[in-house]
Structures are given as C-alpha cells and as structure tokens.
Amino acid sequence: MSEPLTIDIWSDVACPWCYIGKRHLEQGLAALGADAPDVRIEYHSFELAPDTPVDFAGSEVDFLVGAKGLPRQQVLTMLDRVTGVAAEAGLTYDFDRLQHTKTLKAHELLHFAKAHGRQLELEERLFRAYFTEGVHVGRLDELVRLAEEAGLDGSAAREALESGRYADDVQEDIDRARQLGITGVPFFVLDGKYGVSGAQPAEVFAQALSQVAAERAA
Template sequence: MPTVHVDIWSDIACPFCYVGKRNFESAVAASDVDVEVTYRSFQLSPDMPTDVSGTHAEMLAAKMGVDVDTARGMEARTTGLAREVGLDFDYEALHPANTLLAHRLLHLAKAHGLQGEMKERLLAAYFTQGRHVGRLDELVDLAAEVGLDATEVRAALTGDDYTADVEQDVAQAAAYGIRGVPFFVLDGRLAVSGAQPPEVFASALRQATEQVA
C-alpha cells in the first residue's frame, strides 16, 4: 500500500486542532494506511502578545465579541468534545499566548525528525497542563523533554531561525484558501477541513490510496 503524505495546518492554541489530531490518529490506526505527516504553521491570533492578562474566557470573549459567560459556555463545549477523545482540557490553568515561537520550534523539531512528538507535547502543555507556550524558557524545557538539544533550541529561538518556514506555511495556506484550522491536505490533492469524525478521515485516506494505485 502506498504511503499517503498528509500536510496538516493547525495552531497550538486551537482546541479543534487537538481534537482533530486525535480523530485523524484513530482513522489511521483503524484503516491501516501508511501515512507521513507534516505539521504546517497557522496562527489564529498572530497579533496576540506573548503575555496576555486575564483569563482565557476573558480573552475569548473580547475576541468573539461576546460576554464572559458565553465564552465560558464555549469553553465547556470544547472541553466536552475533547473529553470524548480522551483529552482533559483545563481552561482555568491555560495561558493564552502568541504561538509564533512554538511554530518555529515545530520546524526545528521537523529538521530532527521529532516534529510529531513536539506537536503532541506542545498541545498537551497548552491545553491540559497550564504551560506557557509563548515563553522561551518553557519552550526550551518542553523541547528537551522530547529529545531536542536545549542549547540548540535556545539559540535558534533567540535568533530568527525557522521564521521563514512559518511564513512559507502561512503563505501556502492563503494560496489554498485556508481560513480556519485544522485543515488536512492528502498528497496535495484531497482536502479535509475541520475536526471531522474518524470515519471521514478514514474515507479520505482510502480515497487517497485508491487514486495513487
């Protein structure tokens, strides 16, 4: 069976990206299709500062133009969706942050063959563990946990390394017309938008392998 290359545009600060990741992984396991995944950068809030005062609910309310109670209801709904796929979101501990540094780190991890591990570690850190993924020291520690060299990571993120890679991903997303994430592109031909159920991803994977064959 041919390998299906899957490019996934997503953001570390996107709850549906984490849920969609789990659903996609379930589809891969059930369909027994060989996949090669590359995570592509997409920032939902590129103008967000590194440190955000207030709670996630307050930030979400301001962004969406709703009151804080409505924002908490939105949090509750995504927490419920996450629980269905085995994830325990903790919005009370969550630190909203600009994710540019984290996206650069993902490109560095890709260069070392550890992008998948780094993506999972960042999502878990942000949504379930209250870690601050916008701060350099936190990112260095998280990178070391998946096997990256802390000194190399600090030097790369202190400089401008991999910024161009993030910008290239963002430009490609615009060329594809991507306005929301997660967004999955299989072999550059088939697209699946959103945190779809596993059966939708499984169908797309089968279609991709049939077209290659």
C-alpha cells in the first residue's frame, strides 16, 4: 500500500481565510468521493501578527485600523466580505465577539496535540472558538479547556504550555515558512512539492489533489 498523500498547511488561528481554506480543502476532498486520495494532513505554525499583545485592548476593527492603517469603513466592508465568504463555506464568523490576541501559545498547543494524535481536532476547535464563540485563545485556562474538548489531557496540556516545551517547534515552522518563501497564509503544500496559496475554492483543491494523485499513480 502506498503512503498517504501529504498535505502540509501553514496557518494561523487568527487568520479568517485559514479557517475558510480548511473547510474548502475538506469540501474538495469530499467532492472527489471514492476517487479521493488517502491523505495525511499536518498543520504548521505561522504568526500573522507576532507583536500583538496577549490582551489586546480593542476590537478586531480597532486592530485592523491600527495595524493596516486603513479607514474604519474600509475595514468594516472587508470584514463583511469575509463573513459572507465564510457563510458560503458553512462557517459562522462573529467579529463583534472576537477577542484579538497573540496566537503563540495556541500554536504551542497545536504541536502538543500533534504529538498526541489530535492536531486536526484541536485545529477545528480553536478556529471555532476564536471566530464563532469569542473565546480568548491567548489565555492558558481557555486553551486547556479547548484542549480537553478536543480529547486531550488537560493537565498535560497545561504543563506543556507553562513549560514552553513546544516553543522551538513553533519557531521551526515559522523558519521553514520563510525558507519556502511563504509570506501569507493559508499556504498548502501537496505531496511535498506543489504549493497552493490562499483559501482557494473547493473545486480548485479537488482538481489539484486529483492531479497529484494521478501523477503518483503514473
């Protein structure tokens, strides 16, 4: 039996297009039905705004106005657009509830989850917590709770976060992204050699996966 087709995804918990891209990828795989290749998905860390404080004082609109230097109305229009695209993908975004924060500890937790075989479950839980439920994913207590809800041991998760055991793994992912020339997320690498940038439509993922699988078979 051949090895599964690998899908490496550079992503940030605070990236709205990353959650949409995740869902589009899943929908693309589902659309292939019985022809879908066996895949192994692994998430890699990327911090869009590493200088963000854990407790940012303000709304998502405030952050984007300050960070991007954009007019407030333009930011509101931009968020309305991404909310609409998310809805088309079956996701609910609530930017009024969203608590902007530094995502470093969330990335450390994702590496902990990977080591315990629950990374995909935690990735989904973190995205929903951040964009839909307004959970503060920069705080340890909240991260531990989400880890437990994703099927992980809470005490072990807390110890891993407090010790910073996975901080080097997060940095290695970020360094690798830089080496690959990745400057924005989501970014998907199929089978270690084909890059797909952005939250492409489901049909684009389906076509790309079919092509890679066909090349493998040949």
